Amino acid sequence: MEVSGAVITTPAPSQTAAARQWFIARHDLGSLIDALRDSGRRVIGPTVREGAIVYDDIASAADMPAGWRDEQSAGHYRLERRSDDHLFGYTVGPTSWKRFTFPPNLPIATAHRGASVAFEQPEPVLQPMAFIGVRACEIAALGICDRVFLGGQFTDEDFRARRSAALIVAVQCTTSSSTCFCTSMGTGPEVRGGYDILLTEIGEGFVVQAGSPEGAAIVGRLPTRRPTHAESGAAVDNVEATRTRIGEVMPIAGIDERLKLQLDNPRWGVVAERCVECGNCTMSCPTCFCTSVMERSDMEGRLATTERQWDSCFDVNFAKVAGGDFRARPRDRYRQWLTHKFSTWMDQFGSMGCVGCGRCITWCPAHIDVREELIAIAPPIPPVVRPVAVDPVAASPGEYSLARLASIKPETEDTTTLSLTDVDPAFLKGRPGQFVMIALPAFPAVPISISRFRANGIDLTIRAVGPTSTALTNLHPGAKVGVRGPLGTFWPIEDAYGRHAVVVAGGVGLSPLHGLVDALVANHDRFESISLFYGTRTPEDQLFRDDLSDWTSSKLIDVAVTVDRAGPEWKGRVGVVTTLFDKILWDCSKVTAFVVGPERMMQASVQGLISKGVPADRIVISMERHMECGIGLCGHCQMAGRFVCKDGPVFRLNELGELFNREGI
Amino acid sequence: MATTSRVARPRVAVAKFASCDGCQLTFLDLEDQLLEIVSRFDIVEFPEATSRRSPGPYDIVFIEGSISAPDHVDQIKELRKQARILVTIGACATAGGIQAVRNWSDHEAFRAAIYEHPEWVESLATATPVSEHVKVDAELRGCPIDGDQLLELLTAVLVGRRPQIRDEAVCRECKRKGVVCLVVASGEACMGPVTTSGCNALCPTYGRGCFGCFGPRANANAKSWSADLLRSGRPPDEVWRLFAGFTGYAEPFRSVVTELGKTRG
Numbered sequence: 001m002e003v004s005g006a007v008i009t010t011p012a013p014s015q016t017a018a019a020r021q022w023f024i025a026r027h028d029l030g031s032l033i034d035a036l037r038d039s040g041r042r043v044i045g046p047t048v049r050e051g052a053i054v055y056d057d058i059a060s061a062a063d064m065p066a067g068w069r070d071e072q073s074a075g076h077y078r079l080e081r082r083s084d085d086h087l088f089g090y091t092v093g094p095t096s097w098k099r100f101t102f103p104p105n106l107p108i109a110t111a112h113r114g115a116s117v118a119f120e121q122p123e124p125v126l127q128p129m130a131f132i133g134v135r136a137c138e139i140a141a142l143g144i145c146d147r148v149f150l151g152g153q154f155t156d157e158d159f160r161a162r163r164s165a166a167l168i169v170a171v172q173c174t175t176s177s178s179t180c181f182c183t184s185m186g187t188g189p190e191v192r193g194g195y196d197i198l199l200t201e202i203g204e205g206f207v208v209q210a211g212s213p214e215g216a217a218i219v220g221r222l223p224t225r226r227p228t229h230a231e232s233g234a235a236v237d238n239v240e241a242t243r244t245r246i247g248e249v250m251p252i253a254g255i256d257e258r259l260k261l262q263l264d265n266p267r268w269g270v271v272a273e274r275c276v277e278c279g280n281c282t283m284s285c286p287t288c289f290c291t292s293v294m295e296r297s298d299m300e301g302r303l304a305t306t307e308r309q310w311d312s313c314f315d316v317n318f319a320k321v322a323g324g325d326f327r328a329r330p331r332d333r334y335r336q337w338l339t340h341k342f343s344t345w346m347d348q349f350g351s352m353g354c355v356g357c358g359r360c361i362t363w364c365p366a367h368i369d370v371r372e373e374l375i376a377i378a379p380p381i382p383p384v385v386r387p388v389a390v391d392p393v394a395a396s397p398g399e400y401s402l403a404r405l406a407s408i409k410p411e412t413e414d415t416t417t418l419s420l421t422d423v424d425p426a427f428l429k430g431r432p433g434q435f436v437m438i439a440l441p442a443f444p445a446v447p448i449s450i451s452r453f454r455a456n457g458i459d460l461t462i463r464a465v466g467p468t469s470t471a472l473t474n475l476h477p478g479a480k481v482g483v484r485g486p487l488g489t490f491w492p493i494e495d496a497y498g499r500h501a502v503v504v505a506g507g508v509g510l511s512p513l514h515g516l517v518d519a520l521v522a523n524h525d526r527f528e529s530i531s532l533f534y535g536t537r538t539p540e541d542q543l544f545r546d547d548l549s550d551w552t553s554s555k556l557i558d559v560a561v562t563v564d565r566a567g568p569e570w571k572g573r574v575g576v577v578t579t580l581f582d583k584i585l586w587d588c589s590k591v592t593a594f595v596v597g598p599e600r601m602m603q604a605s606v607q608g609l610i611s612k613g614v615p616a617d618r619i620v621i622s623m624e625r626h627m628e629c630g631i632g633l634c635g636h637c638q639m640a641g642r643f644v645c646k647d648g649p650v651f652r653l654n655e656l657g658e659l660f661n662r663e664g665i
Numbered sequence: 666m667a668t669t670s671r672v673a674r675p676r677v678a679v680a681k682f683a684s685c686d687g688c689q690l691t692f693l694d695l696e697d698q699l700l701e702i703v704s705r706f707d708i709v710e711f712p713e714a715t716s717r718r719s720p721g722p723y724d725i726v727f728i729e730g731s732i733s734a735p736d737h738v739d740q741i742k743e744l745r746k747q748a749r750i751l752v753t754i755g756a757c758a759t760a761g762g763i764q765a766v767r768n769w770s771d772h773e774a775f776r777a778a779i780y781e782h783p784e785w786v787e788s789l790a791t792a793t794p795v796s797e798h799v800k801v802d803a804e805l806r807g808c809p810i811d812g813d814q815l816l817e818l819l820t821a822v823l824v825g826r827r828p829q830i831r832d833e834a835v836c837r838e839c840k841r842k843g844v845v846c847l848v849v850a851s852g853e854a855c856m857g858p859v860t861t862s863g864c865n866a867l868c869p870t871y872g873r874g875c876f877g878c879f880g881p882r883a884n885a886n887a888k889s890w891s892a893d894l895l896r897s898g899r900p901p902d903e904v905w906r907l908f909a910g911f912t913g914y915a916e917p918f919r920s921v922v923t924e925l926g927k928t929r930g
Binding site: 049050051052054056075076077078079094095099104105273274275276277278279280283284294295296297298299300301309310311312315316317330362363364365366367 | 701702705817819820823824825826829831832833834836837840841842843844845846848849850851855857858859872882883884885886888889890893
């Protein structure tokens, strides 16, 4: 959205001193270059040469690329005419500003050998410079170079001299290329700082801002006026439109850690077969800083000069020592580059080495798009939407919501599954691992896990051990019961995405895990593998025998059962559930385990999992305690600082720490 | 280099086999340094420059040209015996040169087509680099070689160090010079990514794609680059010519030329 420059002298009212704006007509921009040159600066900016927009010395606005745009893709760059005369209607070209702050060839020492030996360093002697048309990604790149060369114990004084000699005239991007990904790297397209003067190109000229006293002084000498509302608005809109056009092209979150896990990914070899190791990516990169030194001498070796040259980690000699090459294979060198840019740079300098300018993509003659490689090598972890517990219905201990008993199914001699229907919709939005308080008039309420979520109701699997549970299991279909819930914490299924999900159940402990297994199976493609290890005292104590058989035949989950004791008709495993752990053959750092059962079984299982190497924060357990109110107000279920009903019953092992497995808590 | 111990005023010979003499001329083109060179090196054998002849042994022998005729084979072996350091110079001596294109052709048919009396012409069916016949201590690449690299090699011999000659893609020189990539920005065919540097990106600087005259650089991914040139729509014949042109007999260009030759007919 651009506006024609109707001359209105009233300033935009929202302007503060910090965001003060001016307008300069396009045909007056030459006055900026004149002012910079008059102040003794070497002015470097965009100009058309050899079919591209390069950064080079410019003498006047006539040297600038009026009415050009560029078309860029992997290994492809062409200049084309625009329909207008915009001066910055293109994106970044082959040159980066490091050419001027960190020259490709730099004499760094001279040495003499005669009667004595002497080494001398040249003093940086520099004409003040002005960089015209520095984009947001390029300002970010200069910032990265600052950290590399000036941020540590040892500094590059030549860089410091050049950097401080350069006045920055930034330009906000009002156009984009298919190779741009500043939006992903968080560097652009809007310029947020690091400039002396900022230009945003609109219809007939530029909205101008100053970022330093020197910038303001220069702007003060230019033929400017206040911009109109429409002009200021167009400047914002043009940059915002660029952001929208680029989009979020690369999922970058956690890429540094993602790459570290992929050092052996076979894709490194695949891309290395395409890569011609010309090093153009590193040479074009605005932050790559690798160099080598070359010695030159006279024929007697008495007078020598040392020149520093841009080098590249793709060079076959780059990691070579007398005894061999540390990165002998092309895949080693490609991996070195990409992991440095997007991962280990973070360790060294606290930021990525990439600003998303896309030069390494455009100038790769082998058409390799670094974004495709990153996504293929270190695929984005699917965004984990952590569910929030639904507000329970009838939270107060005296308040109940009614539900109708739809059917009753005996599971074992003393355990029965009640299917409730006509429940409040809140129950259907509950999560596996949560429980309800269920009551009959005249009986104390009891906490029961939700064993299954159905389309129109929930299942509660109840062992008849007391008066209430016995009364409940003796009900007939059609009976009404009071329920409160869903209550408590739930299984963090998302923590197992991309991992091996291991469910360990003992006896009736399978009840709170049943809904979890349903959810794992329904999302099976999100897990490396799913296993259920289920132990009971006898074969007759197994719950959900039909479901166990369905799960087994689905092949989506590996079901293994064992019993403590059995008659001769039992053909399966005999032994406690931990004896099934010999089936765990995976890298246990990639296991997330869910464990429920009698306390002693849980202790043994947790110990077994820990000794196999499953991290404590990846072992999730559900605790049993005396629960009455279910909302953390009655005090019965406390475990030290935790209310099991409210803070649990599902805990990660590391949340409990010393509380787990400790007597008398 | 086999040995880099310093010699007071090394005896130097410059010899040639099948070649155009352009590399030898690079010695003479070092006009500013020529007096110093002859004061520090005793150039005793250099038919291109002087009719004075001197037998070996020599401290350094520079060899131009490929081994293309029956008598070359014995001559190069004799020169090797006379040389403490043997340096091959130029695309012909290091890679077989342009004339190595005949290595993929019917030598007899060519001779019959060109010469009225082919039986008077003594030539081998192949033109091969010197290194296929004798041990070579150092190479200077290019068609012709680069004067600065020659000077660096001479200096290194005198000072007693390894010559600082990089083996990197021509692309690096383009990038340091600020030459805009012809492949990306103009769609030119260019051998820069697979060719070793040393020319200071001479052809690309003047808007021409690299002809590959310095030959394949270490680990050149010629397979990928030839596939890329074909994918970008160039006819196999053009890609064949690019790789075969100056240094096609040097691996890995040779494999590409052989492979493309099969489809070329």
